[in-house]
Amino acid sequence: MTSSEALLDLAMKMPKAELHLHIEGTFEPEQMFAIAQRNQVVLKYNSVEELKEAYQFENLQDFLDLYYQGMSVLLKEQDFYDLTMAYLKRVHEDNVVHVEIFFDPQGHLSRGVSFETQIKGIYGALKDAERDLGITFKLIMSFLRHLDEASAFETLELAKPFLEWIDGVGLDSSEVGHPPVKFENVFRECKALGLPVTAHAGEEGPPEYVWQALDVIGVDRIDHGNRALEDEDLIATIKHKGLTLTVCPLSNLKLCVVDTLEDHPIRTMLRYGLNATVNSDDPAYFGGYMNDNFAALVKDTGISKDELYALACNAFEGSWLDSKSKQQHLMTLKSLFA
Numbered sequence: 001m002t003s004s005e006a007l008l009d010l011a012m013k014m015p016k017a018e019l020h021l022h023i024e025g026t027f028e029p030e031q032m033f034a035i036a037q038r039n040q041v042v043l044k045y046n047s048v049e050e051l052k053e054a055y056q057f058e059n060l061q062d063f064l065d066l067y068y069q070g071m072s073v074l075l076k077e078q079d080f081y082d083l084t085m086a087y088l089k090r091v092h093e094d095n096v097v098h099v100e101i102f103f104d105p106q107g108h109l110s111r112g113v114s115f116e117t118q119i120k121g122i123y124g125a126l127k128d129a130e131r132d133l134g135i136t137f138k139l140i141m142s143f144l145r146h147l148d149e150a151s152a153f154e155t156l157e158l159a160k161p162f163l164e165w166i167d168g169v170g171l172d173s174s175e176v177g178h179p180p181v182k183f184e185n186v187f188r189e190c191k192a193l194g195l196p197v198t199a200h201a202g203e204e205g206p207p208e209y210v211w212q213a214l215d216v217i218g219v220d221r222i223d224h225g226n227r228a229l230e231d232e233d234l235i236a237t238i239k240h241k242g243l244t245l246t247v248c249p250l251s252n253l254k255l256c257v258v259d260t261l262e263d264h265p266i267r268t269m270l271r272y273g274l275n276a277t278v279n280s281d282d283p284a285y286f287g288g289y290m291n292d293n294f295a296a297l298v299k300d301t302g303i304s305k306d307e308l309y310a311l312a313c314n315a316f317e318g319s320w321l322d323s324k325s326k327q328q329h330l331m332t333l334k335s336l337f338a
């Protein structure tokens with residue numbers, strides 16, 4: 001085996017935590033068509049092939065338009081269960097042992113699907129996979145930033161009977177024009193409820209949005225964070241606070257955040273001492289789950305064994321697992337990389 005084959009092998013086999021994953025972004029076209037058919041919903045596309053051909057994006061909004069269309073076939077608790085279980089079985093093959101997944105309640109409430117229907121399906125699958133596959137999890141409710149703060153507050157009210165099942169809150173959807181400050185009040189209430197907070201920031205939006213995520217919202221984690229690298233003071237602040245960045249290489253490539261993976265900033269982030277991690281974001285749309293993302297990094301970026309180790313450790317360290325569980329995963333990684 002060459003050294004790069006050995007590195008790839010290690011990357012595939014190592015235990016992984018995924019911290020940035022939208023469950024609605026795991027909707028594979030085949031499953032989408034099957035659920036559409038059983039719910040008697042007509043999709044805009046005539047076949048799986050036609051749908052897959054539409055997966056060409058120039059930016060985040062191009063993708064989001066398709067993402068909201070795709071999720072519109074999810075109507076029943078069983079649909080949410082099946083979607084979530086398919087993802088968990090798929091990443092079990094990639095040696096993912098812990099997941100922290102987002103769901104977008106407003107994307108379903110607007111179509112008349114109750115909060116209870118959504119969360120019971122998703123949580124049911126997470127619990128079953130914990131028992132049957134040994135995958136631990138955290139569930140993150142994400143607010144859609146293209147909607148107003150009143151809608152986020154209404155969603156939080158609907159979530160209150162289920163707070164035992166919700167481990168944190170996030171902020172996603174169209175970034176530019178929707179800065180974190182728009183949601184200052186709702187995140188203040190979330191924090192008062194004891195919920196950890198993360199937010200998409202610096203995917204397409206400027207460094208100013210990342211500053212707001214830090215200073216106005218007080219995030220515990222940053223999703224993406226690519227454009228933070230444009231601001232030296234911001235880099236120093238993220239480093240000083242020890243915040244984790246949930247970076248998504250294949251997503252960034254597909255949404256034209258980077259032109260090529262060779263240009264991807266993840267190694268620069270590590271060099272600056274930032275706690276970067278590898279994640280798949282919306283794997284059904286972006287051409288790859290966790291191992292595909294790691295394989296692409298090994299093949300296209302010249303990543304070293306030390307860097308791979310750092311990325312794997314950062315994910316467990318930046319997770320919302322208890323410290324004992326974190327230590328156990330870190331010990332496993334240490335012996336694997338020794």
Ligand SMILES: Nc1ncnc2[nH]cnc12
Binds near residue numbers: 025172
């Ligand atoms: N990459 C992404 N950025 C913002 N919102 C999203 N929702 C799903 N995927 C997203």
Ligand SMILES: [Zn+2]
Binds near residue numbers: 223281
């Ligand atoms: Zn995302």
